[in-house]
Amino acid sequence: MAGKSGRTIDATPKTSIKSRVLSWESGLIVIFIAVLIFGSIVSKSFTFSNVLREMPKYLSELFMMYAMGFILVIAEIDISVGAIVCLAGTMTCFANRAGAPLIVQIIVCIGVGFLCGCLNGVIATHFQELPTMIITLGTQIIFRGIAEVSMGSGGSVSLSDTMGFAKIGGMVGPFPIAFFLIIIAAVIFIFVLSRTTFGRKMYAVGSNRTAALYAGIPVQKIRQICFTLVGTMAGVCALFLLATSFGANTTTGQGFEMDVIAMCVFGGIATTGGKGNLVGATIAGFTIVCLRIALGQLNMSGQTILVIIGILLIVSALIPGINQSVKNRRKAIAAK
């Protein structure tokens, strides 16, 4: 039924080829391919099988990246995930040394992550006036503190029985097990965010929390879920990290929170919430992983690699702004 004026409103979705080609994701694919080409030029060992073999070391972070994507979409932030990785890793090492079966160790690892995330969520939903940056800054210190206290004066703890974790870090054919699980996680997280009503609720909370509340969306429940999820995924991250490092120390997981936030932002997710998607973040994550592998093969130090990734991040964050100002200028010319 049309209104009184008989005006009709168009409801056919339009996605032009041009907008697809010019999208952020396709830009990322170009960068990804460029990184691959760059890698194979500068390093002889940058081959398909080598890259896959080296990947597990870097892949564990990606598990957290997906959940961090959710956190950023709802306009929150969690900087305690690195500390959660450390705590979960430490506790798992103790379980291992106590001779617990592998399945119990896995439950401990993911369970510690779950509880830490849950705690963040409970604080965030019960003290809504506190910025989550502050909350997770506090819990970060607490989590890392507990880990360091339990490690004792040595400042590190290692697995005594590495059999099980060697299997977790193993390969299926040419692919590491972690790689398969990342792909599965990617499919699930991307599906939830882009295809389900829950995904839209997250965007609503991130775009305008008040309007979301008035529209009947359980804002606090969604925040609780997202914080619990990112903690849990930090536990998963710790699991795969142990499978390559076989131990934890006081620096385990340090800087991981910034790494995953950087991947998300590089992937087009705005820290202000409500924008971006995990397809972009996936490509961005793999781009950064491959870049690290390539630069690592050149025996470049970890610190130098960080500088390069930092520059890449800032440049990528600038591009949308430049794009917009070009568009505005064109419009202004058209109006004259």
Next chain:
Amino acid sequence: MSEDLILELKGITKIFPGVKALNNVQFQLRRGEVHALMGENGAGKSTFIKVITGVHAAEEGHMYLNGKEVHFKGPKDALEAGIAAVYQHPTTYPTLSVTENIFIGHEFVKRGMIQWRQMNQEAKKLLDRLDADFKPGDEMGTLSVAQQQMVEIAKALSTNAKIIILDEPTAALTANESEKLYRIVDQLREEGVSIIFISHRMEDMYRLASRVTVFRDSQYIGTYDVDKITEAELIKAMVGREISDMYPKPQVKIGDEVFRIEGMSRTGYFKDVSLNIHAGEIVGLTGLVGAGRTETMEAVCGITKADGGKVFVDGKEVHIKNPADAMKAGIVLLPEDRQKQGLILGWGLGDNVILPVQDELAKGPFKVKNEAKERELAKKYLEEVDTKAVTIFDPGSSLSGGNQQKVVVAKALVQDNMKVLIMDEPTKGVDVGAKAEIYSIMGDLAKKGYGILLISSEMAEILGMSDRIYTMCKGRITGCLDIQEASQERLLELSMENSRTTGKEAVK
């Protein structure tokens, strides 16, 4: 005839990326007059003000101040030339004191030191001149909107402004506060200040202005003497067509009671509020700003928590803990602030409309979005309320206030179990053409048998649309009148009852 013009603008054209915001407009301000600038939203009034104050530079046109051509490069030039603007949303610093807000940018400085005592004295003088009821040392954030506006006016006076521009000064004010503002404007005029003000309220114009200039669609329509133009003529100039009946109240047979609240209380906000609505009935709820109308209904809808009280829908008690419960029970709230509470401005209209029902439309155990059905519903309801939009993907921010309100109405209509619609200030900041359309939608909804609660401070619309009117004061219901026995005086009287007791005494 040679007039004593303090300000004159000729042939002003301002182009924004993609649009001509002003197209060859003109304006004349006489010395010591109050001149109203009217027009619908998007007519170019605010842009025009920003050209005068040097915020925007016009592409074409000339501006003469006291007969001499001037070119402002920025707001500072305009201020120095004696032109100051008080904007709709005061740009204040809430954590600073009143004095600091007044003198920000032009502090009294001697040898690099701020002269606090001198500034405080000067601020006190300005506040006394405006008969303000707060002190220079008060923190800005603790003041009401009306008081903040007064600070802005004081700020304008502190720069020795000869021309003061008021952009929708009364939009956020109560009747009493508006009256106070009128007195201030009168006083300023007597002191020789020339004033331009923008408003959607006819009342403001009649009360204050001697002349009115109308803009429509970025163009100059005309300048009229206020006492020589009828309201109908003026509305026609603004909207470009005649509006025969502003309040199309349909004759509806009132049905059974659909909604009742009993003894709703929340400490410090409202106490023992009871009211009911019948099917097809439009019930007005009026009172001064701060009477607790919005707070009561927000508690009913589960946005905040009430301390006590019962809610009945169709005679059955419902327990509401959150907004989703209220919607399930058939109670839908159109919030007061549509830009912050009603819509996600960055989203497409369609996504906004279907947000409350997306879960019902979703498919499968994972609640996959049913986008085809969503688009269909969004289109249907956006057309039903006659939204001025091209596609359902247009962002909410691209619409005018009136059309945004229609989208919020569509968002309510899409909930097909809706029985009661609570409209909180539905025409606030909406221009006259869109206002008439919203009233007409309201009438249609009553005809369809919905119960409607109209919360409004605007007496004309309360009297024009309601079947029955409740008044609230200091958190309590103070009266319930049938439309036949209601009058503006009677309603105001009831809204101000117990005005001797303070809010805290009345609400315990």
